[in-house]
Amino acid sequence: MAKSEKDLNYDLVVIGGGPGGYVAAIRAARQGLRVALVEKEAIGGVCLNWGCIPTKAMIRSAEIYHQAQDARKFGVNIDGDITIDLPSVIKRKDRIVRRLVKGIEVLLKKENVDTYTGIGLLSKPGQVQVELEDGEEKILQAENIIIATGSKSASLPIDGIDLPGVINSREALDLEDLPEKMVVIGGGVIGMEFAFLYSNMGVEVTVIEFMDSIVPEADNDITDELAKLARNKKINIHTSSQAKKIAKTEGRNDNMLVAFEVDGKEKYIITDKVLIAVGRLPNLPGIDSDSIGLELNEKRGGIKVDDHMRTSVDGIYAIGDVTDKVMLAHVASHQGIVAADNIAGSEHKMDYKAVPSAIFTDPEVATVGMSEKDAKEAGIDYVVGRFPFSANGKVMAMGERRGFVKIIKEEDTGQVIGAGIIGLHATDLIASLTLAVNRNLTAHEIAETIHAHPTTAEVIHEAALDTEGGAIHYSK
Numbered sequence: 001m002a003k004s005e006k007d008l009n010y011d012l013v014v015i016g017g018g019p020g021g022y023v024a025a026i027r028a029a030r031q032g033l034r035v036a037l038v039e040k041e042a043i044g045g046v047c048l049n050w051g052c053i054p055t056k057a058m059i060r061s062a063e064i065y066h067q068a069q070d071a072r073k074f075g076v077n078i079d080g081d082i083t084i085d086l087p088s089v090i091k092r093k094d095r096i097v098r099r100l101v102k103g104i105e106v107l108l109k110k111e112n113v114d115t116y117t118g119i120g121l122l123s124k125p126g127q128v129q130v131e132l133e134d135g136e137e138k139i140l141q142a143e144n145i146i147i148a149t150g151s152k153s154a155s156l157p158i159d160g161i162d163l164p165g166v167i168n169s170r171e172a173l174d175l176e177d178l179p180e181k182m183v184v185i186g187g188g189v190i191g192m193e194f195a196f197l198y199s200n201m202g203v204e205v206t207v208i209e210f211m212d213s214i215v216p217e218a219d220n221d222i223t224d225e226l227a228k229l230a231r232n233k234k235i236n237i238h239t240s241s242q243a244k245k246i247a248k249t250e251g252r253n254d255n256m257l258v259a260f261e262v263d264g265k266e267k268y269i270i271t272d273k274v275l276i277a278v279g280r281l282p283n284l285p286g287i288d289s290d291s292i293g294l295e296l297n298e299k300r301g302g303i304k305v306d307d308h309m310r311t312s313v314d315g316i317y318a319i320g321d322v323t324d325k326v327m328l329a330h331v332a333s334h335q336g337i338v339a340a341d342n343i344a345g346s347e348h349k350m351d352y353k354a355v356p357s358a359i360f361t362d363p364e365v366a367t368v369g370m371s372e373k374d375a376k377e378a379g380i381d382y383v384v385g386r387f388p389f390s391a392n393g394k395v396m397a398m399g400e401r402r403g404f405v406k407i408i409k410e411e412d413t414g415q416v417i418g419a420g421i422i423g424l425h426a427t428d429l430i431a432s433l434t435l436a437v438n439r440n441l442t443a444h445e446i447a448e449t450i451h452a453h454p455t456t457a458e459v460i461h462e463a464a465l466d467t468e469g470g471a472i473h474y475s476k
Helices: 021-029 045-050 052-069 086-110 189-200 220-232 329-343 372-377 393-397 426-438 443-447 458-466
Strands: 009-015 035-039 114-124 127-132 137-147 151-153 181-185 204-208 236-238 241-248 256-262 265-271 273-276 280-282 316-318 357-359 364-369 382-388 403-410 416-423
Touching: 009 021, 009 114, 009 329, 021 035, 021 086, 021 329, 035 127, 035 137, 045 052, 045 086, 052 086, 052 189, 086 114, 114 137, 137 329, 181 189, 181 265, 189 204, 189 220, 189 357, 204 241, 220 236, 220 364, 220 403, 220 416, 256 273, 316 329, 357 426, 364 426, 372 382, 372 416, 382 458, 393 458, 403 426, 403 443, 403 458, 416 426, 416 458, 426 443, 426 458, 443 458
Parallel strands: 009 035, 009 137, 035 114, 137 316, 181 204, 181 273, 204 236
Antiparallel strands: 114 127, 127 137, 151 280, 241 256, 256 265, 357 364, 364 416, 382 403, 403 416
């Protein structure tokens, strides 16, 4: 039965069903608002369908394959050849995604959120035109609108970038056959995750990064350690390098030649696939910012918002990657909560002081708060406490030794202002340090908190002790 004109009036319409949009819709509905959610492809957006979750599912398959090859060091004998079945890996990944998408759809239905599959067009405040999949159009009236249209893969003006065999991160999740060789252009978070993923599957990987280090936003000690561990896995890394050209090689094979420049000298690599992983840009499909009067950031075109997630236009909010604040799924989700609360009448401000970053390389990397670079630039006197993973019993029992944790505290107050971890379970361990930064806890308070033994979490306790005179189980 078609909805009546009255049924198409909402307190809130959310454009985009990613980790920001669907969270905002659920949060607002639970506070009594009548909510509609418009999503052009699949609930969960890029993160759930073609990003965060599917990559982690494939990374787990790659880990199992890699660990099986090393089973003998744990006293486990596996007879016969150990192989990886990529189609089965893809099917497992797809099953996980479908299950999670279905779960969110059930939640939306339970909260009485009306979901429209189609493109949401916004050309004036208070009204969203939806072009449905079947060609029908709906006009949704809304007191408030949240733009949560996410981001799109960035590209580069490289000759040959449109050739077959040149893929983006989305296409890299659906390869039918494992290539023997892969070149990854871009050594940031996305590029390095895929580099380790495919390296663990037995692919010969080369990374070309324009900046002078991989994952350049992290402190040098972490990026140096990650680069060393990558090279131990025979991942070739070329920093301070610029990709110049991609071309098909002569002959019948499907190989490609990648030309790149280092210190003014041109070098060449022959490869089977080229993955472009140079970051993401705000995406505003169907958003007529000029007609609405939306103010955009000049540099990258993100929508300007205040700390309540309000845009320059009354009644219109923006959250997630489209704001170009911090392009992380968990930030988008929290921005969605902030926007929904303010629309529902509760004062709620966004605070970016304690945003954790998680990189699913092997081993994992995680950071939160200020880096040492940040502290130096801000003129803050600070103390760093460190502890190596190789001195932790649980880590050793797990067959690992790689990495370290560091805690950065303000010297005068003792408050934890930042932290970085590279090692086993880093992306889980960062949660307690995020809490410490967010609640202004001191390193002494962490040191006075009993941590269970034997656990990987003890590395945090030891690093906190190190800021106060020295760790117990490690001597520098």
